[in-house]
Amino acid sequence: MSAVTDTVRVAPATNAVSQSLRDSMVVAKRNLIRMSRIPEMIIYGLIQPIMFVVLFTYVFGGSMQIGGSTSATDYKNFLMAGIFAQTVTFATASSGAGIADDMHKGLIDRFRSLPMARGAVLTGRTLADLVQTALTLVVLAVVAVLVGWRVGSDGDTNVGKVLAAFGLLLLLGYAFTWIGALIGMSVKTPEAATSSGLIWLFPVTFISNAFVDTSNMTPWLRHVADWNPFSATVQASRELFGNPGVSPSDAWPMQHPVWASLIYSVLIIVVFRTLAVRKYRSATA
Amino acid sequence: MPGAIYAEGLVKTFGDVRALDGVDLDVPEGTVLGLLGPNGAGKTTTVRCLTTLLRPDSGSAVVAGIDVLRHPDAVRRSIGLSGQFAAVDEYLTGRENLQMVGQLYQMKARAAKVRAAELLEQFNLADAADRTAKTYSGGMRRRLDLAAALVVSPPVMFMDEPTTGLDPRNRQQLWEVIKQLVSGGTTLLLTTQYLEEADHLAHDIAVVDHGRVIATGTSDQLKARTGGERVEVVVHEREDIQAAVAVLSGFGKGDTTVEEHMRKLTVPVTGGAKLLAEVIRELDTRGIEIDDIGLRRPTLDDVFLSLTGHVAEAEDEENGAQADTQGHQRSKEAAK
Numbered sequence: 001m002s003a004v005t006d007t008v009r010v011a012p013a014t015n016a017v018s019q020s021l022r023d024s025m026v027v028a029k030r031n032l033i034r035m036s037r038i039p040e041m042i043i044y045g046l047i048q049p050i051m052f053v054v055l056f057t058y059v060f061g062g063s064m065q066i067g068g069s070t071s072a073t074d075y076k077n078f079l080m081a082g083i084f085a086q087t088v089t090f091a092t093a094s095s096g097a098g099i100a101d102d103m104h105k106g107l108i109d110r111f112r113s114l115p116m117a118r119g120a121v122l123t124g125r126t127l128a129d130l131v132q133t134a135l136t137l138v139v140l141a142v143v144a145v146l147v148g149w150r151v152g153s154d155g156d157t158n159v160g161k162v163l164a165a166f167g168l169l170l171l172l173g174y175a176f177t178w179i180g181a182l183i184g185m186s187v188k189t190p191e192a193a194t195s196s197g198l199i200w201l202f203p204v205t206f207i208s209n210a211f212v213d214t215s216n217m218t219p220w221l222r223h224v225a226d227w228n229p230f231s232a233t234v235q236a237s238r239e240l241f242g243n244p245g246v247s248p249s250d251a252w253p254m255q256h257p258v259w260a261s262l263i264y265s266v267l268i269i270v271v272f273r274t275l276a277v278r279k280y281r282s283a284t285a
Numbered sequence: 286m287p288g289a290i291y292a293e294g295l296v297k298t299f300g301d302v303r304a305l306d307g308v309d310l311d312v313p314e315g316t317v318l319g320l321l322g323p324n325g326a327g328k329t330t331t332v333r334c335l336t337t338l339l340r341p342d343s344g345s346a347v348v349a350g351i352d353v354l355r356h357p358d359a360v361r362r363s364i365g366l367s368g369q370f371a372a373v374d375e376y377l378t379g380r381e382n383l384q385m386v387g388q389l390y391q392m393k394a395r396a397a398k399v400r401a402a403e404l405l406e407q408f409n410l411a412d413a414a415d416r417t418a419k420t421y422s423g424g425m426r427r428r429l430d431l432a433a434a435l436v437v438s439p440p441v442m443f444m445d446e447p448t449t450g451l452d453p454r455n456r457q458q459l460w461e462v463i464k465q466l467v468s469g470g471t472t473l474l475l476t477t478q479y480l481e482e483a484d485h486l487a488h489d490i491a492v493v494d495h496g497r498v499i500a501t502g503t504s505d506q507l508k509a510r511t512g513g514e515r516v517e518v519v520v521h522e523r524e525d526i527q528a529a530v531a532v533l534s535g536f537g538k539g540d541t542t543v544e545e546h547m548r549k550l551t552v553p554v555t556g557g558a559k560l561l562a563e564v565i566r567e568l569d570t571r572g573i574e575i576d577d578i579g580l581r582r583p584t585l586d587d588v589f590l591s592l593t594g595h596v597a598e599a600e601d602e603e604n605g606a607q608a609d610t611q612g613h614q615r616s617k618e619a620a621k
Contacts, residue, residue, distance in 0.1 A: 019391070022388075023388075023389060026385055026388045026389055027385075027389075029385075030374060030377060030381075030385050033376065033377055033381060034374065034376040034377070037376045037417065038376065105370075105372070106368050106369070106370035106372035106430075107372045107373065107374055108372075109333075109338055109366065109368050109372055110366065110368070110372035110373075110386065110433065111389070112337070112338050113336045113337065113338060113361055113364065113366040114361055114386065114389045114390060115358055115359075115361040115362040115389075115390060115391060116389040116390075116391075120389075
């Protein structure tokens with residue numbers, strides 16, 4: 001038998017970045033078509049945050065004291081940034097489940113045997129999920145306005161700032177999607193991805209400034225809450241919406257919430273995208 | 286010059302399980318190799334290593350002239366893979382599936398569209414092109430999957446158990462498609478546990494068991510190893526077995542084997558149908574009543590049995606390599 005010879009000199013991909021983008025778009029399109037054919041997924045994805053808006057506003061609203069005010073209007077205006085942020089992060093659980101589901105179907109073998117960019121399957125998925133999250137956020141904002149949420153209720157704002165706030169929220173959602181993607185790549189079944197994808201989100205979203213004033217927390221817990229990346233985005237969007245915030249603590253992220261939110265989100269994307277794509281490359285599912 | 290698919294000493298272990306234990310393959314350009322073996326033998330793992338889905342622990346492989354380990358991405362441009370489970374997105378239409386695959390093979394969107402339409406026509410899916418794959422029958426999904434593997438007309442194709450789970454009619458249809466494909470000069474490696482399928486489609490057959498290729502050759506060469514044809518008789522009365530053995534031994538070229546409970550006797554022969562007639566006359570003369578008699582040509586099942594010492598029974602693919610390692614004699618002698 002002759003020795004193995006490599007008879008072809010292979011030129012490196014001319015433009016890896018543009019190929020990666022193009023492939024990601026092709027996969028994102030696939031996922032968006034899927035979503036449009038399973039509309040109940042979108043509908044169920046909307047019910048829960050809408051319930052949260054209504055329940056928190058009417059059940060908790062009357063009893064909550066924010067910045068010395070006992071008026072329910074103020075709590076509503078305080079609350080919405082928190083609910084929005086929670087919504088964009090909770091969406092990551094279904095994203096992880098979707099990835100886990102994909103990894104256990106024959107289609108992933110097809111993808112992995114194609115000359116496509118390695119990260120495109122996951123990037124395409126997260127981009128499609130981002131579109132869905134944006135849609136959810138639009139619907140939720142309308143519901144929030146209907147129950148009495150008003151931007152500029154307690155400070156200066158303008159269209160640009162409001163859009164910037166939604167931008168930061170979506171960026172946070174996109175960053176968290178990559179955590180969900182890593183979970184989806186790491187678990188053995190889609191069912192496990194759904195539950196393990198949700199569990200960690202409860203402490204992350206509740207040990208924060210999303211629903212309460214952190215100054216009433218035990219000092220060490222308050223410390224955690226103030227440095228929680230989730231809190232930074234909540235605080236930033238509250239400021240940009242011109243909604244009432246609580247007197248922020250001395251913690252740097254609370255003093256510079258917009259910057260903190262940006263830095264945290266980008267950092268999460270870089271770290272978790274790298275880990276998830278590495279896992280994808282070595283996956284043998 | 287190595288063939289279009291060439292592998293040397295592929296080893297892959299999963300924990301304690303040695304799924305591949307030194308697989309060597311050489312498939313000349315334009316031919317079909319049937320990789321034959323029971324579940325858990327290492328067929329799928331071999332395909333996964335050759336199609337860049339899995340990195341072997343050691344060994345080397347060249348596909349379409351490209352080193353699989355060094356340039357996996359270039360290999361991916363030259364191969365088509367049709368897997369054990371139809372790898373299509375069931376929420377996409379047939380057309381959308383093929384367009385997506387085309388674009389991911391780096392075709393321009395328009396070219397992918399044209400190619401998708403061609404393939405849908407060719408694979409008899411034009412009428413169902415704009416329905417989601419979820420509504421397709423099993424046979425249609427397999428055809429779509431195969432079409433997806435052919436989007437760029439790759440010079441080398443891999444099909445992992447392409448007809449597993451299909452009914453006979455659909456299997457027949459798929460065979461026709463595969464035959465057409467290889468008549469166009471595509472090199473194909475096909476795994477199967479259907480011995481008939483390898484016999485039908487492959488030029489050469491490699492028999493795998495426990496992660497090794499234990500025999501290679503054409504279907505006829507492998508059959509010749511089992512010693513040609515046999516006469517099989519089922520006698521009506523158990524008491525007649527001894528008398529029948531005496532008759533068969535007179536005609537046979539070897540020992541007569543007896544399965545008591547089935548009242549079945551088998552003896553290797555040469556002489557074909559003419560000899561069969563003589564056997565029947567002789568049994569009749571002696572007043573031995575028979576339920577069944579036939580001339581049996583060796584099937585690949587027999588080949589497998591004579592090579593491995595066990596029948597090609599289905600073991601669970603994932604755990605099969607672990608289960609049952611004891612008690613199986615590896616018939617390395619038979620492979621020589």
